[in-house]
Amino acid sequence: xxxxxxxxxxxxxxxxxxxxxxxxxxxxxxxxxxxxxxxxxxxxxxxxxxxxxxxxxxxxxxxxxxxxxxxxxxxxxxxxxxxxxxxxxxxxxxxxxxxxxxxxxxxxxxxxxxxxxxxxxxxxxxxxxxxxxxxxxxxxxxxxxxxxxxxxxxxxxxxxxxxxxxxxxxxxxxxxxxxxxxxxxxxxxxxxxxxxxxxxxxxxxxxxxxxxxxxxxxxxxxxxxxxxxxxxxxxxxxxxxxxxxxxxxxxxxxxxxxxxxxxxxxxxxxxxxxxxxxxxxxxxxxxxxxxxxxxxxxxxxxxxxxxxxxxxxxxxxxxxxxxxxxxxxxxxxxxxxxxxxxxxxxxxxxxxxx
Amino acid sequence: xxxxxxxxxxxxxxxxxxxxxxxxxxxxxxxxxxxxxxxxxxxxxxxxxxxxxxxxxxxxxxxxxxxxxxxxxxxxxxxxxxxxxxxxxxxxxxxxxxxxxxxxxxxxxxxxxxxxxxxxxxxxxxxxxxxxxxxxxxxxxxxxxxxxxxxxxxxxxxxxxxxxxxxxxxxxxxxxxxxxxxxxxxxxxxxxxxxxxxxxxxxxxxxxxxxxxxxxxxxxxxxxxxxxxxxxxxxxxxxxxxxxxxxxxxxxxxxxxxxxxxxxxxxxxxxxxxxxxxxxxxxxxxxxxxxxxxxxxxxxxxxxxxxxxxxxxxxxxxxxxxxxxxxxxxxxxxxxxxxxxxxxxxxxxxxxxxxxxxxxxxxxxxxxxxxxxxxxxxxxxxxxxxxxxxxxxxxxxxxxxxxxxxxxxxxxxxxxxxxxxxxxxxxxxxxxxxxxxxxxxxxxxxxxxxxxxxxxxxxxxxxxxxxxxxxxxxxxxxxxxxxxxxxxxxxxxxxxxxxxxxxxxxxxxxxxxxxxxxxxxxxxxxxxx
Numbered sequence: 001x002x003x004x005x006x007x008x009x010x011x012x013x014x015x016x017x018x019x020x021x022x023x024x025x026x027x028x029x030x031x032x033x034x035x036x037x038x039x040x041x042x043x044x045x046x047x048x049x050x051x052x053x054x055x056x057x058x059x060x061x062x063x064x065x066x067x068x069x070x071x072x073x074x075x076x077x078x079x080x081x082x083x084x085x086x087x088x089x090x091x092x093x094x095x096x097x098x099x100x101x102x103x104x105x106x107x108x109x110x111x112x113x114x115x116x117x118x119x120x121x122x123x124x125x126x127x128x129x130x131x132x133x134x135x136x137x138x139x140x141x142x143x144x145x146x147x148x149x150x151x152x153x154x155x156x157x158x159x160x161x162x163x164x165x166x167x168x169x170x171x172x173x174x175x176x177x178x179x180x181x182x183x184x185x186x187x188x189x190x191x192x193x194x195x196x197x198x199x200x201x202x203x204x205x206x207x208x209x210x211x212x213x214x215x216x217x218x219x220x221x222x223x224x225x226x227x228x229x230x231x232x233x234x235x236x237x238x239x240x241x242x243x244x245x246x247x248x249x250x251x252x253x254x255x256x257x258x259x260x261x262x263x264x265x266x267x268x269x270x271x272x273x274x275x276x277x278x279x280x281x282x283x284x285x286x287x288x289x290x291x292x293x294x295x296x297x298x299x300x301x302x303x304x305x306x307x308x309x310x311x312x313x314x315x316x317x318x319x320x321x322x323x324x325x326x327x328x329x330x331x332x333x334x335x336x337x338x339x340x341x342x343x344x345x346x347x348x349x350x351x352x353x354x
Numbered sequence: 355x356x357x358x359x360x361x362x363x364x365x366x367x368x369x370x371x372x373x374x375x376x377x378x379x380x381x382x383x384x385x386x387x388x389x390x391x392x393x394x395x396x397x398x399x400x401x402x403x404x405x406x407x408x409x410x411x412x413x414x415x416x417x418x419x420x421x422x423x424x425x426x427x428x429x430x431x432x433x434x435x436x437x438x439x440x441x442x443x444x445x446x447x448x449x450x451x452x453x454x455x456x457x458x459x460x461x462x463x464x465x466x467x468x469x470x471x472x473x474x475x476x477x478x479x480x481x482x483x484x485x486x487x488x489x490x491x492x493x494x495x496x497x498x499x500x501x502x503x504x505x506x507x508x509x510x511x512x513x514x515x516x517x518x519x520x521x522x523x524x525x526x527x528x529x530x531x532x533x534x535x536x537x538x539x540x541x542x543x544x545x546x547x548x549x550x551x552x553x554x555x556x557x558x559x560x561x562x563x564x565x566x567x568x569x570x571x572x573x574x575x576x577x578x579x580x581x582x583x584x585x586x587x588x589x590x591x592x593x594x595x596x597x598x599x600x601x602x603x604x605x606x607x608x609x610x611x612x613x614x615x616x617x618x619x620x621x622x623x624x625x626x627x628x629x630x631x632x633x634x635x636x637x638x639x640x641x642x643x644x645x646x647x648x649x650x651x652x653x654x655x656x657x658x659x660x661x662x663x664x665x666x667x668x669x670x671x672x673x674x675x676x677x678x679x680x681x682x683x684x685x686x687x688x689x690x691x692x693x694x695x696x697x698x699x700x701x702x703x704x705x706x707x708x709x710x711x712x713x714x715x716x717x718x719x720x721x722x723x724x725x726x727x728x729x730x731x732x733x734x735x736x737x738x739x740x741x742x743x744x745x746x747x748x749x750x751x752x753x754x755x756x757x758x759x760x761x762x763x764x765x766x767x768x769x770x771x772x773x774x775x776x777x778x779x780x781x782x783x784x785x786x787x788x789x790x791x792x793x794x795x796x797x798x799x800x801x802x803x804x805x806x807x808x809x810x811x812x813x814x815x816x817x818x819x820x821x822x823x824x825x826x827x828x829x830x831x832x833x834x835x836x837x838x839x840x841x842x843x844x845x846x847x848x849x850x851x852x853x854x855x856x857x858x859x860x861x862x863x864x865x866x867x868x869x870x871x872x873x874x875x876x877x878x879x880x881x882x883x
Contacts, residue, residue, distance in 0.1 A: 007764075008762075008764065008765060009765075009776075009778065009779050009780065011779075011780045012778065017814065019814065020761055021761060021763055021812070022812045022813065022814050023763065026778075028776060028778040028779075029776070029778075029779075031776075032776040032779075033762040036762060036772075036774075037759070037760055037761065037762060040759040040760065041759075041760065044759060077773075077774055078773060078774070177630070178627070178630075180728075181626075181627070181630070181725055181728050181729065182714075182721055182724065182725060183721075183724065184724040184727065184728045185728075186728055186731050189728065189732075211760040211761070243714070247706075247710050250700070250706050250710075251631050251703055251706060251707075253700075253701075253814070254585070254586065254587055254700070254701050254702055254703050254706055254813070255585050255587045255703060255811055255812075255813055256811075256812075256813070256814050257633075257761075257807060257811040258631050258632070258703060260633075260760065260761060261631060261632055261633035261803075261804075261807055261811075262630060262631055262633075264633045264635060264756075264803055265629075265630040265631075265633055265634060265635025265636075265638070266630075266635060267635070267735070268635035268636035268734060268735055268750060268803075269635045269636065269638050269732040269733065269734055269735060270732065270733060270734075270735050271731060271732060271733075272731055272732065272733045273733075275731040
């Protein structure tokens with residue numbers, strides 16, 4: 001069979017079938033359309049202003065590795081005028097993050113971007129290894145998940161950046177739409193397709209890969225020969241996300257546009273006004289200033305439990321009651337530093353590329 | 355932040371926990387005497403309590419929408435302003451709906467049953483004593499011609515409906531959507547020329563179709579339309595749209611104020627997820643409850659008592675699951691004719707969603723109702739650009755630009771490169787540059803996202819279309835041609851409605867009335883304290 005010609009440039013030999021459109025195109029056209037679609041997303045959503053300091057949440061996985069590459073390319077190509085940084089979180093698990101952090105360090109050299117690796121130890125005074133030694137393996141993920149959610153914001157505040165970008169892709173977002181419908185989480189459903197989220201007291205956070213297919217991100221990394229570290233999180237088979245993920249893969253196989261179609265659906269509806277009025281108002285933690293649904297945020301509750309030797313305080317109602325029965329927290333309790341939005345110059349040193 | 359990782363080890367509510375089949379004992383939760391016969395979402399009911407339970411659920415879903423003022427006072431009884439049309443597919447839901455509607459609203463006693471005082475029991479306007487709708491029609495749309503090898507079930511359905519004395523049966527065929535005789539019979543104006551679209555082009559360029567004897571037959575036009583669709587997903591979606599519009603136009607031609615559909619809670623969850631997966635988020639509200647305003651001139655349609663001839667589409671089984679429907683049909687010994695199953699299976703979003711939801715309902719019965727309840731809390735974002743010409747539901751504007759931005763499919767002209775031209779891309783000789791297609795009339799700007807996706811989105815395995823080609827335009831349903839050829843059609847792009855209609859279009863929406871509004875509505879009937 002004669003080689004097919006690229007459906008876009010109509011001159012080069014087609015090298016791949018594009019997962020998003022099914023078109024047979026050449027490698028250079030693939031790079032061009034992939035990067036241009038991300039550029040279109042950035043421009044259309046007015047994500048950045050010239051001079052913005054932008055931290056790329058870098059885990060060393062495929063999404064953030066490709067994001068760093070594309071952000072660097074687009075910043076140079078279209079003169080965005082951004083100061084780009086890499087921001088990684090080290091949970092402090094011996095032998096777990098080492099490989100992926102090496103990938104991030106290579107990105108730092110390759111793209112000449114300053115890198116800050118922020119550890120749980122630095123932020124919370126506890127490594128995950130230390131937490132596991134106290135709570136055991138059963139509930140350690142509770143601590144890791146809650147601490148990680150705050151870590152990027154706190155790291156970004158230390159770097160004095162205006163904006164964090166993360167590698168969430170189209171598959172992640174479509175999956176989240178389905179999951180939130182299935183579990184009736186109307187509050188998250190209303191905001192999960194937003195490209196940019198910013199609370200009053202948090203740093204702007206965006207997803208430039210909102211419309212980029214996971215398969216195309218892998219394809220981009222493959223053709224650009226980017227190396228990344230693959231870490232799969234194994235969810236329980238009975239988790240909502242697990243069901244949503246399996247279903248989404250079937251939909252994508254039936255019609256690839258299903259991923260974009262679901263995101264489009266999520267963007268086309270909103271929570272009804274009378275329902276919004278009944279939703280809980282977001283507040284800030286009285287101890288650390290981070291956003292919270294209660295007086296004390298989950299991270300502060302967990303940390304207090306660790307510090308007072310009652311690790312279950314943040315996990316079960318019984319543990320919390322037990323902690324409360326012991327009286328108020330002592331004055332000398334180690335706490336998370338108060339969260340403040342960045343003003344002025346960075347307060348911490350970052351690793352330069354030289 | 356606002357996102358949730360969904361990891362069950364970090365979030366307590368991320369796990370789908372299996373609950374016990376039923377909550378407390380095996381006795382009926384309603385009468386608390388009989389042993390239970392059925393478990394409905396963890397609650398046990400006996401057979402005697404099951405029937406009133408289902409009847410009450412039906413009336414709770416339908417009664418508020420019967421009177422012209424929705425959700426308003428019903429103190430003076432139920433009285434629809436027009437006739438009733440009931441869509442029957444031959445499936446379980448619509449068969450049960452037919453039986454329930456007949457039992458509840460068309461089994462009135464003549465003369466009425468009297469109470470001790472000699473007056474009709476429940477009042478003379480009670481559904482038991484008087485008809486709520488002057489006339490009721492049952493419409494069946496035969497779709498066998500759209501699916502090769504499918505069986506024609508019209509006669510079986512006709513026999514099943516014959517048992518209901520007060521209901522009139524109207525059979526239709528899905529190819530009627532392409533039949534000028536049908537269009538003429540319901541009051542549509544025959545168009546001077548037939549239009550077709552080039553389905554191989556994303557813009558869906560329009561052209562005239564030459565009227566030849568054989569290809570002019572409605573059945574051949576339908577088959578050309580179906581066989582030109584690019585995916586297995588598009589086929590049932592297209593047939594569903596054609597069926598829905600045939601039912602709506604029949605409702606219009608019978609002077610009906612209401613169209614009832616047998617969508618059960620399970621079917622509603624399936625259609626919600628399926629619609630969202632096909633880009634129909636903007637019309638998520640319409641999947642459960644909608645109003646349709648005919649686009650034909652006033653003179654061409656029968657009056658149904660509603661302003662602008664609006665037809666209210668109600669799904670009275672939306673709180674009743676598939677299992678309850680099955681039990682109703684079994685205990686009432688109903689003859690369920692059955693529907694043709696689309697063989698697209700794993701390659702089609704509709705059947706895939708059905709398999710997914712039915713599986714969920716088996717293991718997690720509450721999840722299915724959660725889906726419907728969650729979607730009921732949603733509303734379309736602002737930005738309605740008009741009405742889609744194909745499905746006649748609200749459509750957003752600016753969709754073509756959105757699609758071309760986030761999914762680049764061609765470099766139509768040099769300007770599409772913007773500030774950066776890829777070095778590998780060859781310079782085009784302006785003399786050989788392809789003709790810009792923007793000057794050609796196209797259907798795409800008149801369609802909603804879902805319909806455009808149905809006609810253009812392709813499978814990764816290539817297209818399923820067997821007859822699509824640039825030189826063989828695909829025929830369009832009668833209402834699309836009619837609207838396109840009527841005076842000054844405007845694309846879906848502004849808040850204004852189409853100026854070609856004889857009277858202003860009014861999108862009719864219902865909302866729950868608060869206490870003050872309710873009081874204002876009944877003020878004349880309230881006595882001073």
